[in-house]
Structures are given as C-alpha cells and as structure tokens.
Amino acid sequence: MPFKTILTVLGEHGAGEDLQIAMKLAGEVSAHLTALLVVMAPVPSGRYQTLSPSWLEVRERNLQKLAESLTTIRERIAPSGLSFDVDSVYAEVTGPAYDIGERALYADLLLAGPAAFMSEDLKPQIISGGLFQAGRPVLFVPPDVKVTLKPKTILLAWDSRPSAAHAARDSLEMMKMAQSVHITMVDPVAASRVSGDEPGADIATYLARHGINVSVDTLPSSGRFVVETLHRHAIDINADMIVMGAYGHSKLLQLILGGVTKSMFSEAKFPILMAH
Template identity: 35%
Template sequence: MAYKSLLTVACSPEGALGTVSAAAQIATAMDAHLDALALGVDRTQVGYSYVGSGAVVIAAAMERAEGEAREAEAALNAAIGAQVPTLRSSVESVVTQLGALTDVVAARARYSDLVILPLPYGKGRGVEDEAITEAALFEGMAPVLVVPPGGITTAQPKRIVLAWNQSREALVAARRAMPFLKRADMVQIVVVDPPAHGPERSDPGGQLCQLLVRHGVRAEVSVLARTLPRISEVLTRQLRDVNADMLVMGAYGHSRFREAIMGGATRDMLENAQVPVFLAH
C-alpha cells in the first residue's frame, strides 16, 4: 500500500522549495509521480464600476495573476530541478479567479492519492492558501499533508501521533494515512478527555487500535486529560513529548465558518504546526 499520485499547489514562490522537497522525498520513497500546479489568482471581485473602467480593472487584474502564475511556475520548476534526477514529475500553470479556485484545485485533487501543501496560515499566506487546502479536502476528497516551514525530517515517519475523538473525520484520516501508519515504528492513538458516557467509554481508542494492528500497524493507545485550555495544545505537547514525526487527524469536525470565527482544533494545529499534519475529512 502506497501513494502513487501526488499533487502540490503553489500560488506564490514563498515556501515552494520546502513543500516540493517534502513531496519529492515521499514520491521517491513510494515510487510515485508528482504533479505540481502553479496558480495565478485574480483576487478582484468587481461588484460595480464606472463606465469604461471595468475592462481596465479586469485586464490589470488578469495581467497581475498571469505574472504570479509565471513566478510560481518558475519556483516549482526550480524546486523540482533541485531534487533527485529520478523524480517523475510534471508542472502545469493555470490562471483563475478566486471564486473559481475551488473547482480548479478539486479537479486535480480528485485524482491524487495525496496532496502536499504548505501551512495555509501565517506570515505571507493569504485567503487563497486556505481556499486551496479546503478545496483539496472537501471538493477534491483527497487527504492533505500540510508541511511546516521547516519541511519534513523523513519521508517515512517513524513516530506518528493519531488524534482520535471517535468522529467520522478521524476515522477517515486513519484509513487514508495507512501507507504512513504501516511503515511507522510507533503509532500512538491519542484520546484527549474521552466522554464518560460515550460508546467507547470502557476502552477509548481500543477498536481503532485493533483495526490498525490487524493491518500490521504498531499501534498503542494513550488517554490524556485535558490539562490545557485547548485540545490542540495538549496534542502539541504530546507530539513534543514523544518526538513525533507526524500528526494524523480528522479535519474540520465543525463547520469551516465556525472554525474561522471561533477557532477549532484543525485551525489551531495548522496555525502553529511544527511537524507535518496529515488531514482528511
């Protein structure tokens, strides 16, 4: 079991080398093909204009988007050129309006086993970065590996923390991450403050652990108390304590609007991730 078709997307040169390097390492380890998509995004949403000005605004916006696409494409080509010569890859460049970005990314993500992207939040990131991540997860129905600025330490993580809350999203993430899980030396299923009256009250994480073990995964369960204000903080501390190489978790258990306004475990983890985060919905 392995990922054979990988996809990465860039809408600016920033972070392209780290993300492509991570994708290339995984592609080499799993004998996969890497597709890279360079996006130029027209962010203008013209609601009204003075007579004669609309065409000028649209032309200027498209020219700027085309320039960004060329810059992103050049960065992707340079990053791919810095990888091992045996890497099988291709680069495509597309210009799109922000409103159509979801369809463009989803059309490629649907036929990819894994999408590798940079952190969507933080310095230098815009609304299009978040839109790309969500497009791959939701409309593209693909798992996403979010790579922190420092890149990845290994293409085959040896210590993985799997966040488990009995949700559909967490189960999908566990199944989609199986190629990584089966190669790991240790997979720790972390359950934070499980409900006293839930369906797994007598054995939190036990059934998932059994499922993974039957697939040859070296899995164990760790039940943690919520001793910090946010679940993301508990997970971050656990990642640090076990020196984990990757976090696997379900993405956006709440609505994306609620996560954007009120916060949530997914957004909190992505804002401060120090290790690669594997997401699925």
C-alpha cells in the first residue's frame, strides 16, 4: 500500500534527528506527517507522592516543557511545506503503548528513528502499540544508516509465516519501485505444510504478478545464527532495507523481542520494516 500518512514517534532525547529523518521520508513520498512526542512521567516513589506539592510542581514543569517542545517541532516542520500535525502523550499511570496504538490506526507507516530505536523505554512501547495493538508496519532506523522509502534493493526475509506475508504486502509499493527484491530464506524446509515443495516459489509468483523484479535466494546457515546469515547476505547484495515479519504477543513484551526478532534489533545494520 502507498504510505500517505507517516506517524513518527519521538522521545524526549534525540527527537531532532528522528524528526529530520521523518521529514525527509515524508517528503520522498508526499505523505502527511504526524509527529507524536512521547514523554514518560517519573514513577512515584511512594503511594501518596502524586498528591504532594513537590510532585505536582514537577508535573507542571514537565507539562510546560512538553508544550515548548511541541512548539519547537511545529516550527521545524512548517518551513518544509509538508502536510503535518503534531501531538503529544504525557504517560503518567501506564506506558504510552495504548496511545501510540490509537494514533497508529490512522497511519500507513510508523517510524522509529535512531533515538527511538535505541531507547529501551520507548522502543517496546512502539512495538506493543504499533505492531501488536494497531497492526501497522513499523520502520526501525538504527543509528548511522541511510534510509529511504524508495530503496533500490530490498531483502525480504521469508519463512512462509503470516507475519512475513503481512510485511511483504505492507511494502508492496516500495517493492514495485525497487530494482530488485531478494526473497531470502535460511535453511528452508521443502514440505507442503512448511515452505512448499519449492520454497519461495509461491511468494515469488505473488510478487511477480505485481510487476516486481524478484529473485529467490536460499541460504545455508552453515552453523551461523539466522540473523548473521541474513545480515551477511544483505551486505552482499548491497540491500537498502530488510523487510520481515515479527512474532510474539503484545501482552508478553519479554517474549516479543525474543529469537530472531530480538537478534535482528540488537545487530541491526540496515533499516528494518517489520509487520505482524
């Protein structure tokens, strides 16, 4: 689907760089940009601290600072000529995952820039709210990587699961514009109830019907981890982006970052578009 509305989730720290990337990507595809600034309130140390004058004073200062930050964000975007809106979440009682998910329902793509990607507090909230609550694709941008919504070469990490299929469908427009899409499988099992008798053939045919230039790359792990194999192949083909499915359950955050998904995040060297 085309990305006509992009939601970028900004944290308190590093918001400037993340916003700049979001503006660049929105401009590439003439998308409306929604900037959501998320601030997490300090956790009360005592049961009744939220009633104390000192806590209320800190809260008022935080809200004033939040309002000033929103004004700064608006002033930065306005000269770009982009269609945009700016909103905020001040998360006090629970995490902001629900609020992120509510706003993500009306976006085609969630964007987590380098600062959000590196935030151990904010990144799980984006995953829970965006991927699992709203079911929207999320583009994660690690630090020090180039990112574009018009990639020339895409690596599609394929394992025949619904999540991988959702990721492929969510990135169809990018794949149509790409010069090549590499359907990449690591140690696939050739069985009718797994990857089919010819692993990768079904998804290759599906994408080819959309006019996408595809190739099927079957890789042996040779004793390496799946993520390492995928990363090496991404380097070999000079990929601009990795597209993959995410697995897990939104209520079990300790599990949703497990396995290949967790390793892909921790070792990321490319922008990753992930869907569930």
